[in-house]
Amino acid sequence: MHNADKQIVLTLDAGGTNLVFSAIQNFQEITQSLSLPAVPNDIEACLDSIAKGFDSIKSQLPYPPIAISFAFPGPADYKNGVIGDLPNFPAFRGGVALGAFLENKFGIPVFINNDGNLFAYGEALYGALPMVNKWLQDAQNPKQYQNLLGITLGTGFGSGVVINRTLLMGDNGSGGDLWCWKNPKYPEWIIEESVSIRAIKRVYRELSGSENNLSPKEIFEIAEGTKEGDRNAAIKSFEELGILAAEVIAGALTLIDGLLVIGGGLSGAAKYILPGILKTLRQNTKMANGTTFPRMQNEIFDLTNTIEKEAFLKPNCKQVKIIQSEGYANYDIAKRTGIITSQIGTNRAVMCGAYAFAIQQLGHRRST
Template structure:
C-alpha cells in the first residue's frame, strides 16, 4: 500500500463515466468523462476498465482501491448491480465489483450516491464545519452523527454514524424514498419530494400538463417574482415540498439524532421550502387527550440563518451543576439541539470524498 493510499473513483451520472483519483482527499489528476454505453453491458464494463487504466497511467503508480457510487437496486456489499432503469444494459445481477477486482487485483467498493454523500459530508464537509463553529464559540458539544439528503430526481438519504456509513444487513439502510408521504398516506415520499412532483403540483394548480410545467430552477424564479409565471402557485409548490420534507426528516431525526445536511439540485430553493420544513420539524403532536407535545425531543436550528446559528452554538443556556457528593462541576445543556443546513462541499464533491473515505475505512480496518 502507498504511504498515503491512492483511491480510484468515478461519477456514473448523466450518461457518462467521469474518472479521477484521490490521495489525502485531493484529486491527483483532472477528471475526464467517457461515454457510459449504458444500453450495452459488455461495452459499458469495457469502457469502465479502460477509464481506470487511463487513470493509472496518468497517476503513474499502483492504486490501493477502487471506490465509487453506482445506481441501485444493488447488493452493494458484494458489488452486484441489479436491474437499473437508466442503465438498461445492467440486468439480471451484474457482478461489477468482482469483475473489477479480478481485473485490477485491488479491493473494489461500490455504494449508492446518497450514502456516499452523507459520508463525505460527515468526514470532510458539514459535520466538521458545525463542530468548528461550536469550538470557536467555546461550546464543548460535538456532533458525531449525520443524515445526508439529496433533493433532485428523487429523495436520496444516507446516514453516517461516528464517521461510518450505515449500510444495513441487505444493503438497504436509509432508503428514505420509501418513507410514507404525509400528504398522500397511501404512497411514498417521492410523490411530493422529487422534480417530477414539483412540476405536477404547479401544473395541477393552473390546469396545464405537467410536461409543460417549468423545471425547478424556473419554478423558484417564478416564486421569487424574477420571471413571469403564476407566483402564488409556484410558492405553494415549495410550501408543500417543505412540509412533506420536514415530516420525513422528523422521522429520520427521531431515529438517528444527528445533524442534517441537504444537497442535490433542488437544494438551491432552500430559502423557499425551509420555512415549511422547519415548521413541521419543530411542530407539535396533539395526543388523544388533547394535550400538545413537541414533534421531536430536539429543537431543530436552521444553520443557514445567522441568528439561529448563534442560538445553536451559544452556551448561555447551559448550566453548571454541582452536588455535595461531587468534588467537580458538571456541564449540563438542558435543551437538546440539532442543526440543518446546506452542503459545504457541493453534492458531486461530497460523493467523491465519501467514496474516498469509505475505501480508507475499509483499508485500515
Template structure:
C-alpha cells in the first residue's frame, strides 16, 4: 500500500489579502480562495482566517494539518503571534495556532515565510540539482540550503540535511538583522529591500524619497523602458547587489550549502547579480596588506549555463597513499552555487509549508 499523502491547508498571509489553498503531494488541489486580510481588527482578522480555511476544507476531505507562513515576531513553535508592525490587529500575544487547532482539530504549524520558502526549495530544487549533477557524471551532491526571499524585506531560511533550522527561540536565519555593509547604524535589510532601491534612486536622482515608485518601475527606468534617471536606477540595483553579496558571503561562512533566491526582486537578477558576485568574490586584506580569499568555497553563478560543467566536475585529483601503491581520489574544489527559484515565491512557500508537515510527521 502506498504511503498516506497528507492533505494540508495553507495560507498566503499578505498585508492586503489572505489567499487560502490546499496541497497534497506537493500539488495545489483546489482553486485558491482570496479574502481581505483585515489587518487592523483582530476579531475580524481571525474570523477571516477561520472562514477561509472553512471554505477550503469543504472542498477537500479529510484534512490532515494546517501549515502556513505568518509574519513575526512570534513563538512559532507554540503558534503565538506577537506585536506585528504591518498587522496592527496583533498587538500583544495572540495564540493563533491554538485557536485554529481548537477550531479544526488538526495539527497547526506556523512559520515565517523565509523558513518555508527554504523548506520548499530543499524539497523541489535540491533533488533536481543533484539529479543534474549525477547525470553529468559528478559525485558532488548538496544536502544543505540557504533560501533567500527578496521583496519588501529580506528573508532567509536554512535547511540542514533535510531539516529546517528553526532555532531555540523560533528565530533562526534572521539575516535581515545582521550588520549593514555600508552603514554600521543600519541592519542589512536597509540595503536589501524595496525601500533600499527607492532610497538610492532618490538620492542619486536628487529627488525626495517616494515610496510609491516601486522597484519594478525603477528597473524599467534602468532598462530605458520608462522615463527617469537611468544612472540613478542602475546605481540603485548596483548598491542592492553589493548589500546582498555581502550578506550571502557572511552566511556562507557559517552555512556550507547551496543558495537559492526568490521573491519579486529576484526578477531584477540581470541588474544586481554582477555587483553581488563582485562582492562575493572580492578579497580580504590582513593588517600587512596581504590579500586572501573572502570565502573558502568557490561560488558559481548557476544561472550561467556555460559554467555548469565546471561546477559539476570540480577538480578531481589522485593522491598517493604513502607506503602503499594505492591512491585516493578526491575533489579539490570546495564549491557552492547561487540559483534563482523558477517557482513563484508564494507557491514555493506553500510547498514548503507542506514539506514542514512531512518533516514533523517523519519525527
C-alpha cells in the first residue's frame, strides 16, 4: 500500500432507499456517517444527492481526499464506472456514467465495484484473513493463508475472490461471481433463487403451509422459539439455503483453495445455515470403480466452533529426511480450509474493501 495510513478515501453505502456516506483513513472511519435519500426514480435528483453527500463529508476532512471508492448495485461496467439498468434504481437506464460524473464534480479518481468483491477484499486485508493468520502464528503453526472466498447472504448471493492479496476482477468485471451459477435443486433457476432473502421466505411458506409473508428475522425468531410458528420449517429453511449454497461454494473453493468468510444480513442466522454448508462440503464422492474419497481435497473446519478451531490451529507439520543428505524438509501433512463468519461486520468489511481497492488502484497507476 502507498502511504495508506495518511490517505483519505470517500466512500458510500448505496441502497435503494438511503445513501450512507463516510470517509476512511487507514481502515478507520474518521467522520460521522451521513444518510441522504437515494431518490431512485429521478436520475438528476439521485446524482445530486450522491454529489451532495460526498461534498458534505469532504467538508469535514482535515485535508483533501485522494479518491472516491464505493460499492454500487449492478449490472455495471465497473472498470469504466458506468451503471446499467438497475431493478432497485428505476432511473438508471441505458448506461449512467456515474464514475465520470463524480470525477468531473470532485476532480479525483473514482472507483466503483460490487459489494461482494469489496466485502471479500476488506476481509482479506483487514478482517478474516489477517485474523486467522494471527491465530495460527500465536499457535506456533507456520501455516499462513493468502487466498479467500467471501460470500454475502442477503437480498442476493454476493461473492468475491482474493488471490495473494489481489482482488480477482476478471476480464469483464465478473470475476468471483457465483449468483448466476446453476441451481442444483431447480436446474431451470439460478442459484440465487435458493440463496437469498426471498428463498428463506419462499421455503418457509412451502414447508409450513403458512400464507404469511414473514421476514427472515421473523423466521429466525421462530427457529429460536421466541416467536410462534413452525419451528422445524424455519430451521429447515435456513438449512436448505446452506446446503444449496455449498453446492456452488464447493466448486469455488476447489479452484481458490483458501478460507471462506460469510457475511450479509442472513449471516446472523449462521447457526442454522452453517450445518447445511458443512454437511455438504464434508460429503464423500466416488470413482466409477466404487472407490470413495472426500468431496473436498481439503478438510473443512468450522472456525466458529471452539473445538474445531483448536484442531484447525494445531500444527500438523513434520520433517522428513532428504535422501542422500543430512538435511530435512518440512512436510505439511494436512490440507485444511477454515470457514468463518465476518467478525468485523459486512458493512465495515465493504468500506474497508473500498478503501483498500482505491489505494491499490492508485498505487498501480503510479507504478505504470
